[in-house]
Amino acid sequence: xxxxxxxxxxxxxxxxxxxxxxxxxxxxxxxxxxxxxxxxxxxxxxxxxxxxxxxxxxxxxxxxxxxxxxxxxxxxxxxxxxxxxxxxxxxxxxxxxxxxxxxxxxxxxxxxx
Amino acid sequence: xxxxxxxxxxxxxxxxxxxxxxxxxxxxxxxxxxxxxxxxxxxxxxxxxxxxxxxxxxxxxxxxxxxxxxxxxxxxxxxxxxxxxxxxxxxxxxxxxxxxxxxxxxxxxxxxxxxxxxxxxxxxxxxxxxxxxxxxxxxxxxxxxxxxxxxxxxxxxxxxxxxxxxxxxxxxxxxxxxxxxxxxxxxxxxxxxxxxxxxxxxxxxxxxxxxxxxxxxxxxxxxxxxxxxxxxxxxxxxxxxxxxxxxxxxxxxxxxxxxxxxxxxxxxxxxxxxxxxxxxxxxxxxxxxxxxxxxxxxxxxxxxxxxxxxxxxxxxxxxxxxxxxxxxxxxxxxxxxxxxxxxxxxxxxxxxxxxxxxxxxxxxxxxxxxxxxxxxxxxxxxxxxxxxxxxxxxxxxxxxxxxxxxxxxxxxxxxxxxxxxxxxxxxxxxxxxxxxxxxxxxxxxxxxxxxxxxxxxxxxxxxxxxxxxxxxxxxxxxxxxxxxxxxxxxxxxxxxxxxxxxxxxxxxxxxxxxxxxxxxxxxxxxxxxxxxxxxxxxxxxxxxxxxxxxxxxxxxxxxxxxxxxxxxxxxxxxxxxxxxxxxxxxxxxxxxxxxxxxxxxxxxxxxxxxxxxxxxxxxxxxxxxxxxxxxxxxxxxxxxxxxxxxxxxxxxxxxxxxxxxxxxxxxxxxxxxxxxxxxxxxxxxxxxxxxxxxxxxxxxxxxxxxxxxxxxxxxxxxxxxxxxxxxxxxxxxxxxxxxxxxxxxxxxxxxxxxxxxxxxxxxxxxxxxxxxxxxxxxxxxxxxxxxxxxxxxxxxxxxxxxxxxxxxxxxxxxxxxxxxxxxxxxxxxxxxxxxxxxxxxxxxxxxxxxxxxxxxxxxxxxxxxx
Ligand SMILES: Cc1cc2nc3c(=O)[nH]c(=O)nc-3n(C[C@H](O)[C@H](O)[C@H](O)COP(=O)(O)OP(=O)(O)OC[C@H]3O[C@@H](n4cnc5c(N)ncnc54)[C@H](O)[C@@H]3O)c2cc1C
Numbered sequence: 001x002x003x004x005x006x007x008x009x010x011x012x013x014x015x016x017x018x019x020x021x022x023x024x025x026x027x028x029x030x031x032x033x034x035x036x037x038x039x040x041x042x043x044x045x046x047x048x049x050x051x052x053x054x055x056x057x058x059x060x061x062x063x064x065x066x067x068x069x070x071x072x073x074x075x076x077x078x079x080x081x082x083x084x085x086x087x088x089x090x091x092x093x094x095x096x097x098x099x100x101x102x103x104x105x106x107x108x109x110x111x112x113x
Numbered sequence: 114x115x116x117x118x119x120x121x122x123x124x125x126x127x128x129x130x131x132x133x134x135x136x137x138x139x140x141x142x143x144x145x146x147x148x149x150x151x152x153x154x155x156x157x158x159x160x161x162x163x164x165x166x167x168x169x170x171x172x173x174x175x176x177x178x179x180x181x182x183x184x185x186x187x188x189x190x191x192x193x194x195x196x197x198x199x200x201x202x203x204x205x206x207x208x209x210x211x212x213x214x215x216x217x218x219x220x221x222x223x224x225x226x227x228x229x230x231x232x233x234x235x236x237x238x239x240x241x242x243x244x245x246x247x248x249x250x251x252x253x254x255x256x257x258x259x260x261x262x263x264x265x266x267x268x269x270x271x272x273x274x275x276x277x278x279x280x281x282x283x284x285x286x287x288x289x290x291x292x293x294x295x296x297x298x299x300x301x302x303x304x305x306x307x308x309x310x311x312x313x314x315x316x317x318x319x320x321x322x323x324x325x326x327x328x329x330x331x332x333x334x335x336x337x338x339x340x341x342x343x344x345x346x347x348x349x350x351x352x353x354x355x356x357x358x359x360x361x362x363x364x365x366x367x368x369x370x371x372x373x374x375x376x377x378x379x380x381x382x383x384x385x386x387x388x389x390x391x392x393x394x395x396x397x398x399x400x401x402x403x404x405x406x407x408x409x410x411x412x413x414x415x416x417x418x419x420x421x422x423x424x425x426x427x428x429x430x431x432x433x434x435x436x437x438x439x440x441x442x443x444x445x446x447x448x449x450x451x452x453x454x455x456x457x458x459x460x461x462x463x464x465x466x467x468x469x470x471x472x473x474x475x476x477x478x479x480x481x482x483x484x485x486x487x488x489x490x491x492x493x494x495x496x497x498x499x500x501x502x503x504x505x506x507x508x509x510x511x512x513x514x515x516x517x518x519x520x521x522x523x524x525x526x527x528x529x530x531x532x533x534x535x536x537x538x539x540x541x542x543x544x545x546x547x548x549x550x551x552x553x554x555x556x557x558x559x560x561x562x563x564x565x566x567x568x569x570x571x572x573x574x575x576x577x578x579x580x581x582x583x584x585x586x587x588x589x590x591x592x593x594x595x596x597x598x599x600x601x602x603x604x605x606x607x608x609x610x611x612x613x614x615x616x617x618x619x620x621x622x623x624x625x626x627x628x629x630x631x632x633x634x635x636x637x638x639x640x641x642x643x644x645x646x647x648x649x650x651x652x653x654x655x656x657x658x659x660x661x662x663x664x665x666x667x668x669x670x671x672x673x674x675x676x677x678x679x680x681x682x683x684x685x686x687x688x689x690x691x692x693x694x695x696x697x698x699x700x701x702x703x704x705x706x707x708x709x710x711x712x713x714x715x716x717x718x719x720x721x722x723x724x725x726x727x728x729x730x731x732x733x734x735x736x737x738x739x740x741x742x743x744x745x746x747x748x749x750x751x752x753x754x755x756x757x758x759x760x761x762x763x764x765x766x767x768x769x770x771x772x773x774x775x776x777x778x779x780x781x782x783x784x785x786x787x788x789x790x791x792x793x794x795x796x797x798x799x800x801x802x803x804x805x806x807x808x809x810x811x812x813x814x815x816x817x818x819x820x821x822x823x824x825x826x827x828x829x830x831x832x833x834x835x836x837x838x839x840x841x842x843x844x845x846x847x848x849x850x851x852x853x854x855x856x857x858x859x860x861x862x863x864x865x866x867x868x869x870x871x872x873x874x875x876x877x878x879x880x881x882x883x884x885x886x887x888x889x890x891x892x893x894x895x896x897x898x899x900x901x902x903x904x905x906x907x908x909x910x911x912x913x914x915x916x917x918x919x920x921x922x923x924x925x926x927x928x929x930x931x932x933x934x935x936x937x938x939x940x941x942x943x944x945x946x947x948x949x950x951x952x953x954x955x956x957x958x959x960x961x962x963x964x965x966x967x968x969x970x971x972x973x974x975x976x977x978x979x
Contacts, residue, residue, distance in 0.1 A: 008930070008931055009930040009931050013930045015665075015666065015925070016666065017638065017666045018665070018666040020927075020930050021927075021928060021929050021930065022929055022930050022931045022932075023929040023931060023932040023934060024931075026937075028929075028936070031930075034638060035638075036637075036638050052680070052682075053953065054680065054681050054682035054938070054939075055682055055936050055938050055939075056670075056678070056682040059670045059673065059674065059678070059729075060641075060670065061640070061641040061644055061645070061666075061667075061668075061669065061670070062638070062666075063607075063637075063638060063639050063640030063641050063642075063643075063644065064607075064637040064638045064639070064640060065606065065640065066606075067637065069638070070640075072640075072641035074669070074670030074671075074678055075678065075680070075682075077641065079641070
């Protein structure tokens, strides 16, 4: 059972207030780092844009609405909440979110198979 | 001709402004009443073209083309299902058989006939009036003849000092002729202004170098001694001239009625009732040929009302024509003239207040009724600033203030008592061209319109003569305010400011990064709206490299990856090909690169070549090769200058008058890289044939014999807009100066993602205001705007060159941080010998996903992915 945290890259690979993409077990996972004041947030979501139907989410712009962080799809601009995967602009779609953390300069994900 | 038996057949004789308005009205009213067009409409136009804007005819001399003046087109009529013939003068009506015949002999049957034959210029019966350089001013062909004659003339005379005569005189003066106006009456514009007003007007016009001769009756036109002709007057004096323009009034074109037994007035004009019906129950007359209550209305707005009334009568509606207000406001040779209602104080018991300032040349008079509580007329010469207010007092019978003279007396310090939009009743007519009242504006706000542009587009208000623009805006603003709509311009939740305000903050506060802007003036972390807007503002002002660390995460994906994302997540690459000129060697390189990376190639509308299907990780490799061959970025991904399209110009073309390609290349190289609120497209045409389609561009340049004509704020695309003619015959230096100023002013003041066309539509004061700012430097900003542009020009860098040489930037062009693999979901198939993205079904098939395949694609060639 247990925690199952996988190392995917180092924290220096992350880009402040932007996204990168990692390939984990043939899954494409978008990783975002958001800096707000002193605080830092790490998010991991599926890179697949269910509306644009392409692997592009890591190339979207990040932002906030009412203090919730989101990424806007670079294709058709729908916004997905990074904490829940919900789509702000379309109730019918959702993206997968993964627990993510930084330990010892390593970006780690928890992937339940 | 296709005739449908079930439809009522409508034949319209004449396709002038009013005849055309009738077509639109009938179809609109029919749609409203029957839910569809119930009529088979046939339009017969004696002129060689369809309807055009006669009111703005004089603009033909300042460069407007016949196309730009047109009110409709063959395609438009076809779309509406309207049959039409040009060069089709009707010369017979058979009222019994209900049919008309045109000169060629063709016959058209009707159920209802509409006479919209307008009027023709009156040429006084003076011996010698039929010589080649004796002309009139009514049609485009007339203007062509006047232009031709002016080219071989030095002196011109306009016979007639009315409204049209003075407009014609202005045209001759602009054409460089020594100009005279000869008037039979003792004063100018005797219909609209009184004797004193006429005198002030005469003085002002003579100051401008036009000689005015009043009380002159011409007896004959003979061969001249120094000029082509000699006019001999009744008092024995003579005037030598090379050409003569008759503008001595108009006469209703009632020939058909006269010849075929339809009642006409004593002094001409087809007699009509309130429904615009003539003496024949199936024949209507509308516009300048119609005589209502013994009166001919020589303006377009009453004609439009007649068209509405006639159409309404045909569809069973209740709109009637009840006369019309003949008030006018105009600017003749820069002299403002206004006339309202009973200008001559002829009504019983009328009393007047008069104000005259001989020093400034201003004359104002108001006429009030016997009870001294209502305004019934006014004359304004030299300053029509009070016109709108006075007109509303007159039209809406608003009670006069305690001291009516305060309406025209100059105010010192205290603002003049203008009539607020609030004081107007809902019935107040705001736009008389399109019959829009204050009530209509309120209704369209109720119906969901929420700004000026929307009101304009749904009511058409202010899209006719445009005279009501200021009034429309103040009514709209005051209504919006009443609804508590604070016209909110906040760009998003992170900044309570408009784009224009942010621009100022960045500039004044010397703000260099988004973080700084956010911490000083915003909240949260920003979003997909404010970040690219801020990035664009920062780039317009400081022009740093867009992929530098503080800026890179602000950009839309296209800006970040310096390429255009396509539907499957791959990119297209568009190198700059300035002016569309490219050497064979470079063309070959493009082909080689496309081949090597297996890219789909297509020629774009902006005269360059687009390479599709590049994966994100291939972009730097592709660009290394392109840069090596001398290419630079084309900014196709950015809100900035895209292309300057050109025709081949005088270098090769038999018709070209200037080197349009050279000019296009220079302009493209100057403005490339300028970040702006939205994309910018230019074009340069080498002659007026306009093969580069410059008039559909943000900045359009058209070569003339003497230099360049500049057009601004045009647009193709979803909502096409013809560019406005901004200035004519410019040398290159002035051209560039004006473009610098226009563009920088746009960059400073436009909203986010607002194209120049919409910017212009929303600009208070419109084209004239922009001209004032740019040409007359009315805000004193000219030098600053140019300087700022020069900074952008001087700090230009090819973003791709900088990107490929920076390790930091290159790192971003990786699909995965932790793998060299490519995105396995990007799959191409072949079509017409090139790649294209596979469809969803094809991808499932190829990847072997077990899903029901709806339409099995036959023989798919999978393109190898390395
Ligand atoms: C230079 C100029 C400036 C003006 N400025 C203003 C202004 O500022 N404000 C304003 O309100 N008004 C202005 N006017 C007046 C305005 O243009 C007219 O009121 C308006 O055009 C009248 O429209 P209409 O359709 O009745 O007549 P027209 O526009 O004259 O159209 C009549 C058409 O019928 C055609 N026709 C005639 N007989 C026949 C036939 N037998 N068979 C087929 N076709 C026929 C004619 O060729 C013509 O094309 C101006 C006019 C001119 C010339």
